[in-house]
Amino acid sequence: xxxxxIYQFLMIYFTGFAALMLVKYSLDLSDYVIPGFxxxxxxxxxxxxxxxxxxxxxxxxAILGHVLSICMATVVGIIGRLTIxxxxxxxxxxxxxxxxxxxxxxxxxxxxxxxxxSSRLLIAAMICYFPLLLSIIGIxxxxxSEIEHFFESTHRMKWQLQxxxxxxxxxxxxxxxxxxxxxxxxxxxxVAEFIAANAGIGYSIRIALYQSDLAKILVALFLIGICTSIxxxxxxxxxxxxxxxxxxx
Amino acid sequence: MQRxxxxxxxxxxVGMILILSLAGCAPEADKPLEEVNYRLxxxxxxxxxxxxxxxxxxxxxxxxxxxxxxxxxxxxxAIKELELGHAQFGVASADQVIxxxxxxxxxxxxxxxxxxxPMHWIFRPDKTPLKTPQDLxxxxxxxxxxxxxxxxxxxxxxxxxxxxxxxxxxxxxxxYTPFYQGKVDLWPLYRNAQAPIIGVKLQKAGERFxxxxxxxxxxxxxxxxxxxxxxxxxxxxxxxxxFIKALLQGWREAxxxxxxEKAIALVLKYNKETPEEIVRQQLPATRILMMPSADxxxxxxxxxxxxxxxxxxxxxxxxxxxxxxxxxxxxxxx
Numbered sequence: 001x002x003x004x005x006i007y008q009f010l011m012i013y014f015t016g017f018a019a020l021m022l023v024k025y026s027l028d029l030s031d032y033v034i035p036g037f038x039x040x041x042x043x044x045x046x047x048x049x050x051x052x053x054x055x056x057x058x059x060x061x062a063i064l065g066h067v068l069s070i071c072m073a074t075v076v077g078i079i080g081r082l083t084i085x086x087x088x089x090x091x092x093x094x095x096x097x098x099x100x101x102x103x104x105x106x107x108x109x110x111x112x113x114x115x116x117x118s119s120r121l122l123i124a125a126m127i128c129y130f131p132l133l134l135s136i137i138g139i140x141x142x143x144x145s146e147i148e149h150f151f152e153s154t155h156r157m158k159w160q161l162q163x164x165x166x167x168x169x170x171x172x173x174x175x176x177x178x179x180x181x182x183x184x185x186x187x188x189x190x191v192a193e194f195i196a197a198n199a200g201i202g203y204s205i206r207i208a209l210y211q212s213d214l215a216k217i218l219v220a221l222f223l224i225g226i227c228t229s230i231x232x233x234x235x236x237x238x239x240x241x242x243x244x245x246x247x248x249x
Numbered sequence: 250m251q252r253x254x255x256x257x258x259x260x261x262x263v264g265m266i267l268i269l270s271l272a273g274c275a276p277e278a279d280k281p282l283e284e285v286n287y288r289l290x291x292x293x294x295x296x297x298x299x300x301x302x303x304x305x306x307x308x309x310x311x312x313x314x315x316x317x318x319x320x321x322x323x324x325x326x327a328i329k330e331l332e333l334g335h336a337q338f339g340v341a342s343a344d345q346v347i348x349x350x351x352x353x354x355x356x357x358x359x360x361x362x363x364x365x366x367p368m369h370w371i372f373r374p375d376k377t378p379l380k381t382p383q384d385l386x387x388x389x390x391x392x393x394x395x396x397x398x399x400x401x402x403x404x405x406x407x408x409x410x411x412x413x414x415x416x417x418x419x420x421x422x423x424x425y426t427p428f429y430q431g432k433v434d435l436w437p438l439y440r441n442a443q444a445p446i447i448g449v450k451l452q453k454a455g456e457r458f459x460x461x462x463x464x465x466x467x468x469x470x471x472x473x474x475x476x477x478x479x480x481x482x483x484x485x486x487x488x489x490x491x492f493i494k495a496l497l498q499g500w501r502e503a504x505x506x507x508x509x510e511k512a513i514a515l516v517l518k519y520n521k522e523t524p525e526e527i528v529r530q531q532l533p534a535t536r537i538l539m540m541p542s543a544d545x546x547x548x549x550x551x552x553x554x555x556x557x558x559x560x561x562x563x564x565x566x567x568x569x570x571x572x573x574x575x576x577x578x579x580x581x582x583x
Contacts, residue, residue, distance in 0.1 A: 032332070032354040
């Protein structure tokens with residue numbers, strides 16, 4: 001039995017595909033505008049393996065960027081939850097920086113860091129980091145009065161304990177945010193590759209676009225969707241285990 | 250009775266005939282303009298100066314057309330727009346046309362804009378002396394994977410029997426840093442639009458530069474041409490004629506040295522980001538690529554170059570089978 005996420009993706013993909021075919025055949029468009037079944041099948045047979053490796057390459061960078069973002073957002077989020085000036089400064093800075101479109105910032109990153117792994121990683125992390133950070137700050141800034149009050153009145157409250165209480169009480173929200181930001185990490189990596197990298201599926205899509213080859217792009221989109229869905233399924237499974245463990249404490 | 254009949258039938262008939270005759274003699278300008286969309290290949294820059302000239306000087310209107318000249322861009326494809334009916338005319342490169350026709354697109358070429366492909370390679374003659382194609386051996390050459398420049402460079406290497414292992418192909422994007430740093434010996438750019446900008450930077454740094462023109466080495470890969478659909482040519486032939494007549498006149502006038510100031514002002518009007526001193530250098534560079542001689546008939550379709558372009562694409566397996574490109578060439582200008 002396929003996981004919910006995977007069959008949801010398959011449904012969306014094939015609905016979109018059917019709509020494309022409907023447009024193609026109803027308007028009698030050539031394979032140059034929208035490729036026919038035989039061309040897509042031929043592209044699939046020819047590029048599936050190559051594109052699968054490219055998507056896995058992209059996914060590995062996305063996962064790395066995602067983990068990096070989670071770690072950074074947790075650390076900065078813990079500082080950002082403070083009501084003193086540094087917390088306020090971090091919150092305002094995060095809101096401002098995330099407002100910059102990455103396509104405008106990316107060329108600067110590529111000039112400074114080149115078009116290798118570090119640029120892709122940084123852009124992937126940047127795209128998913130700020131939404132993650134703002135959510136974590138939001139969650140960790142919200143007091144859980146009924147529990148915290150006890151520790152405060154007995155003067156046993158420390159910052160580590162406060163963070164634990166707030167994270168524990170909002171574990172569902174945190175998991176949702178982490179799973180949601182995984183797709184952003186994937187999108188960020190693809191955008192980075194599309195703009196300037198020399199590897200990954202974003203780079204392959206760019207080449208296909210140069211050649212106006214929509215058949216290749218459809219194969220790439222399928223693989224991106226499937227691999228991202230599998231990663232999300234994995235994260236949800238991991239989240240389930242964490243929740244279970246915490247629940248049993 | 251007869252007079253009454255004349256008043257009832259004859260007079261209105263004569264009146265109608267007179268009105269219809271006068272309407273037929275009405276000046277062209279009074280007729281409503283026929284609206285068509287024209288999708289360019291790229292954004293407004295020096296490579297579209299003739300298109301803008303035809304529009305701004307009222308040449309299209311003079312030929313009874315209201316032309317919406319729409320800028321192109323990296324994700325805009327004129328051929329797709331023609332097929333979808335969003336545009337009636339467009340500019341596309343030869344490889345786009347051949348690739349589209351190989352996939353069944355009903356496109357024809359009605360005029361050729363660039364006689365020499367503007368895709369050149371910039372290099373430092375002091376560091377990278379290039380006298381013959383064999384000098385490319387051992388060099389690091391920039392190419393855009395999937396782009397025209399990759400096709401041209403591979404064709405060049407194949408023509409002179411240079412194994413790809415004898416050179417280092419470096420994947421390039423818009424960032425010229427690897428070339429400035431000397432990591433790459435030859436960098437692809439557009440001779441008319443980009444070379445003046447990069448050249449200025451190199452000169453400021455006290456460096457000399459030169460340009461490698463693949464057409465001088467026997468690779469005549471056709472660049473931008475004006476295209477329309479076969480249906481348009483068959484069903485609205487007169488519109489196609491009027492369009493191309495106005496367009497070619499616009500190009501001829503824009504490239505005429507006597508109209509230099511007007512052409513420069515026009516580019517600056519539509520493209521405020523490029524400095525005037527750069528546009529001044531871009532214009533003569535464009536003229537050389539489009540008008541090889543003063544008496545050259547602008548818009549001429551170079552059938553031999555088109556056939557070579559097809560040969561190259563076939564050899565590099567960019568198209569599965571021959572499209573017989575000569576069948577697509579429908580010169581209208583003459």
